[in-house]
Amino acid sequence: MVHITTALLAIAGLNCFVEAADQAPLSDPTNSAGNHHHYDELDPTDAWDVAYHRASNFVSSLTFEEKIHMVTGDSYAGYCVGNLATQSRANFTGLCMSDGPQAVNRADLISIFPSGVTVAATWDKDLMYRRALLMGSEFRGKGINVHLGPVAGPLGRHALGGRNWEGFSPDPYLTGIAMGLTVQGFQDMGVQTSSKHFIGNEQETQRSMSDGEDKTDAISSNIDDKTLHELYLWPFANAIRAGTTSIMCSYNRINGTYACHNKKLLVDILREELGFRGYVVSDWWATHATVEAANSGLDLEMPGWEARYRRGDPWFGDKLEEAIGAGDVTNMRLDEMIENVMTPYFLLDQDKDDYPTVDDSIAWVRAVTKFGWGSDIGAGLPPMVEARDVRAEHAKFIREMGAAAIVLLKNTDNTLPLQAPKTIGVFGNDAGDPADGMYRDSKVKMGTLDIGGGSGSGRHSNIVTPLDAIQEKAEGLGSRVQYVLNNQLLISGETRMIYPKPDVCLVFTKSWAGEGSDRDSLDLDWDGNKLIASVASWCSNTVVVMHAGGVIAMPWADNPNVTAVLAAHYPGEESGHSIVDILWGTTNPSGKLPFTIPKNPEDYQPPVVRKPQADGNWVSDFDEGPMIDYRHFDKNGIEPLYEFGYGLSYTTFEIGYDTFELDLHVSNAGAASSMPNESLGKKPGGWVDLWTKLATAVVPVTNTGVEAGHTVVQLYMSYPDSEDDQPVKILRGFERVYLEPGQSVDVKFPLLRRDLSVWDVKDQEWRLPYGRFTLMAGFSSRDVAGGSIGMTILEK
Numbered sequence: 001m002v003h004i005t006t007a008l009l010a011i012a013g014l015n016c017f018v019e020a021a022d023q024a025p026l027s028d029p030t031n032s033a034g035n036h037h038h039y040d041e042l043d044p045t046d047a048w049d050v051a052y053h054r055a056s057n058f059v060s061s062l063t064f065e066e067k068i069h070m071v072t073g074d075s076y077a078g079y080c081v082g083n084l085a086t087q088s089r090a091n092f093t094g095l096c097m098s099d100g101p102q103a104v105n106r107a108d109l110i111s112i113f114p115s116g117v118t119v120a121a122t123w124d125k126d127l128m129y130r131r132a133l134l135m136g137s138e139f140r141g142k143g144i145n146v147h148l149g150p151v152a153g154p155l156g157r158h159a160l161g162g163r164n165w166e167g168f169s170p171d172p173y174l175t176g177i178a179m180g181l182t183v184q185g186f187q188d189m190g191v192q193t194s195s196k197h198f199i200g201n202e203q204e205t206q207r208s209m210s211d212g213e214d215k216t217d218a219i220s221s222n223i224d225d226k227t228l229h230e231l232y233l234w235p236f237a238n239a240i241r242a243g244t245t246s247i248m249c250s251y252n253r254i255n256g257t258y259a260c261h262n263k264k265l266l267v268d269i270l271r272e273e274l275g276f277r278g279y280v281v282s283d284w285w286a287t288h289a290t291v292e293a294a295n296s297g298l299d300l301e302m303p304g305w306e307a308r309y310r311r312g313d314p315w316f317g318d319k320l321e322e323a324i325g326a327g328d329v330t331n332m333r334l335d336e337m338i339e340n341v342m343t344p345y346f347l348l349d350q351d352k353d354d355y356p357t358v359d360d361s362i363a364w365v366r367a368v369t370k371f372g373w374g375s376d377i378g379a380g381l382p383p384m385v386e387a388r389d390v391r392a393e394h395a396k397f398i399r400e401m402g403a404a405a406i407v408l409l410k411n412t413d414n415t416l417p418l419q420a421p422k423t424i425g426v427f428g429n430d431a432g433d434p435a436d437g438m439y440r441d442s443k444v445k446m447g448t449l450d451i452g453g454g455s456g457s458g459r460h461s462n463i464v465t466p467l468d469a470i471q472e473k474a475e476g477l478g479s480r481v482q483y484v485l486n487n488q489l490l491i492s493g494e495t496r497m498i499y500p501k502p503d504v505c506l507v508f509t510k511s512w513a514g515e516g517s518d519r520d521s522l523d524l525d526w527d528g529n530k531l532i533a534s535v536a537s538w539c540s541n542t543v544v545v546m547h548a549g550g551v552i553a554m555p556w557a558d559n560p561n562v563t564a565v566l567a568a569h570y571p572g573e574e575s576g577h578s579i580v581d582i583l584w585g586t587t588n589p590s591g592k593l594p595f596t597i598p599k600n601p602e603d604y605q606p607p608v609v610r611k612p613q614a615d616g617n618w619v620s621d622f623d624e625g626p627m628i629d630y631r632h633f634d635k636n637g638i639e640p641l642y643e644f645g646y647g648l649s650y651t652t653f654e655i656g657y658d659t660f661e662l663d664l665h666v667s668n669a670g671a672a673s674s675m676p677n678e679s680l681g682k683k684p685g686g687w688v689d690l691w692t693k694l695a696t697a698v699v700p701v702t703n704t705g706v707e708a709g710h711t712v713v714q715l716y717m718s719y720p721d722s723e724d725d726q727p728v729k730i731l732r733g734f735e736r737v738y739l740e741p742g743q744s745v746d747v748k749f750p751l752l753r754r755d756l757s758v759w760d761v762k763d764q765e766w767r768l769p770y771g772r773f774t775l776m777a778g779f780s781s782r783d784v785a786g787g788s789i790g791m792t793i794l795e796k
């Protein structure tokens with residue numbers, strides 16, 4: 001389908017298109033954690049500087065006692081999952097932090113939004129931003145100051161990673177764009193973001209220090225410097241560039257040191273290299289030291305002092321007070337920690353009267369979620385109030401985004417969209433109501449799955465199931481629906497009793513994933529493989545829908561009776577409506593896989609580490625370097641079942657024109673220097689010059705079919721031969737575009753200096769490689785073609 005022949009070779013000379021260059025160096029080497037500014041260096045036109053100035057003034061108004069409370073969470077002081085106490089003398093009304101990345105967790109009358117992986121599957125920048133804006137309005141409406149998200153760690157190194165669905169994609173570029181837009185959406189609503197989990201938190205198994213007597217250390221993610229920069233750190237740089245106000249350090253160790261005590265990561269990399277200006281907050285109970293943590297760049301410990309959810313005394317709090325008394329942590333460092341915590345608060349004007357107060361119903365919902373109703377449930381809680389309804393019209397958006405994310409993997413003889421079937425069969429335990437309860441946050445048998453489990457989950461106020469939505473649709477069309485939802489009955493042959501045979505059999509399957517454990521297998525839950533085989537053995541028009549948080553094994557994909565397959569991910573509360581829109585063609589599918597589906601589970605590497613080394617130490621060596629997901633398949637010549645970026649449509653698109661040279665042309669390729677121009681300064685996100693556009697690729701795309709619809713044009717790149725051990729190709733651009741039949745558009749892909757650079761371990765800097773880059777455009781990572789561009793480097 002793709003007709004790209006080659007690229008126009010455009011070699012330009014000295015081109016550095018840069019706007020502004022105005023910032024003094026950020027770090028002061030005399031300070032332990034590297035972020036202290038001098039007033040005379042502050043720029044009154046820089047929002048971060050202005051906010052920092054206010055934070056500094058705030059700090060100088062605090063007593064020592066108050067200061068300790070500004071860096072230690074306090075569960076006695078509020079009912080959010082993270083709380084900073086009110087300091088009324090200093091006019092500070094406290095800070096409320098809440099999970100999670102797909103909903104306001106542990107709250108009532110909120111919306112369940114599409115999960116991170118679902119967001120990535122849309123490949124739609126506008127939807128990514130709008131989702132964050134609407135979620136932001138719900139967090140704000142509840143009076144929450146800090147949204148604990150978005151997630152770029154796990155990135156998705158392991159197919160079985162229990163939290164992959166909270167993040168976006170194992171591709172750092174796709175995740176980076178999603179991180180930046182999510183941060184921007186929330187913060188445009190005035191809500192802080194805490195980009196997490198920093199870093200190398202790729203598996204749940206032994207992710208943190210064991211509780212109790214046995215204090216076995218958390219797993220150590222041993223990551224080399226180049227892989228860290230080019231893969232795992234990449235999307236965090238986007239988040240910082242977009243102004244994320246906070247970074248949450250993770251549970252695991254990196255190279256043997258806990259993430260929240262890791263000075264190289266929290267100071268050298270976050271502050272000095274990336275110019276981060278907010279605060280580092282520990283993941284809940286991820287701190288294991290006082291002096292080491294405070295002096296290594298941890299600014300705020302959570303949850304700190306605890307009442308009902310107690311796990312022990314904080315490492316900050318009284319212990320920090322003693323450490324300062326003993327001179328092991330300086331007062332200057334303490335002030336700096338508070339400045340880091342408060343700069344974002346002033347940056348987003350959270351001190352203003354129009355910021356809503358915390359919805360007190362959160363106290364009750366959280367207690368009920370944790371303990372259930374009981375005699376002493378109300379002890380210490382504020383009077384019960386009705387929850388503030390913050391949902392507005394968000395269901396409409398959730399429906400749209402859920403549909404936009406659905407990936408059509410197989411569609412034999414245009415089975416879909418459905419052509420007015422008279423009888424419809426609906427099968428499988430994922431189709432119907434969550435009969436065991438809407439609030440169960442675990443792997444449950446009955447009911448549709450629209451969100452994963454753990455802190456990133458949410459409590460449904462409403463859910464539209466596939467069965468509900470299909471019945472509603474069928475009624476309007478005069479079709480009839482027959483259903484059996486019990487997988488075991490179906491596997492043992494219950495479909496024998498159905499009469500007449502449905503024109504189409506819709507099989508709904510699921511795979512649960514949640515925080516705290518990794519998945520056991522890539523197979524669908526509840527004998528999904530057998531369920532599909534059983535229905536297909538009898539129904540020659542079987543359509544499979546999967547609700548899953550990531551990679552699924554599909555040994556039944558080639559079954560000729562399985563005529564269509566849809567990956568619907570975790571779509572959020574409008575699940576049924578979203579799938580109906582795709583099944584009947586109201587929405588033309590355009591979702592693309594944000595990961596690779598292998599033919600055999602073993603093809604997807606590396607596996608989760610399930611046991612310690614002989615000495616009892618838990619270690620995960622990231623020996624594969626940056627070769628995860630499609631990079632691994634490409635490098636090792638493994639044919640996937642469905643590749644990264646893949647997804648079908650009800651129409652056809654083509655890239656390319658008859659004019660040979662216009663197929664893919666690149667302008668302004670050229671650079672003066674292989675290293676970023678440091679005199680342009682550093683801002684959040686690192687050297688300003690890393691974000692300079694060096695080239696633009698233009699790709700013409702046409703809708704060659706008879707249906708209107710969206711498609712996602714993807715741009716991949718290979719480094720010049722001068723670089724060893726680089727991936728065969730990497731994603732460096734994507735755009736989702738809408739085209740009427742016959743319509744064409746030129747899609748433009750800006751390539752920034754960072755996009756074209758490699759991390760030079762020796763020079764500790766991003767460097768443009770010398771030679772010819774290959775650019776490829778297409779509709780998936782394996783459906784691409786292109787040509788090369790030369791990059792002229794005039795000096796090192």
Ligand SMILES: *[C@@H]1O[C@H](CO)[C@@H](O)[C@H](O)[C@H]1NC(C)=O
Nearest residue numbers: 058061062088089090091092
């Ligand atoms: C607190 O706010 C009041 C009223 O706006 C103001 O007079 C007072 O100076 C403020 N106190 C501090 C410490 O900023």
Ligand SMILES: *[C@@H]1O[C@H](CO)[C@@H](O)[C@H](O)[C@H]1NC(C)=O
Nearest residue numbers: 223224225226254255264265
């Ligand atoms: C971890 O160790 C590797 C190998 O020595 C090194 O390249 C990398 O920079 C280290 N990273 C951190 C954060 O210490």
Ligand SMILES: *[C@@H]1O[C@H](CO)[C@@H](O)[C@H](O)[C@H]1NC(C)=O
Nearest residue numbers: 536537538539540559560561
């Ligand atoms: C496909 O369905 C037909 C019944 O319509 C059945 O006879 C056949 O065995 C099925 N094939 C498979 C591979 O299940």
Ligand SMILES: *[C@@H]1O[C@H](CO)[C@@H](O)[C@H](O)[C@H]1NC(C)=O
Nearest residue numbers: 016021672673677678679680
């Ligand atoms: C670096 O930026 C400065 C300030 O804009 C400019 O004067 C200088 O020419 C640039 N250097 C290079 C090598 O492009």
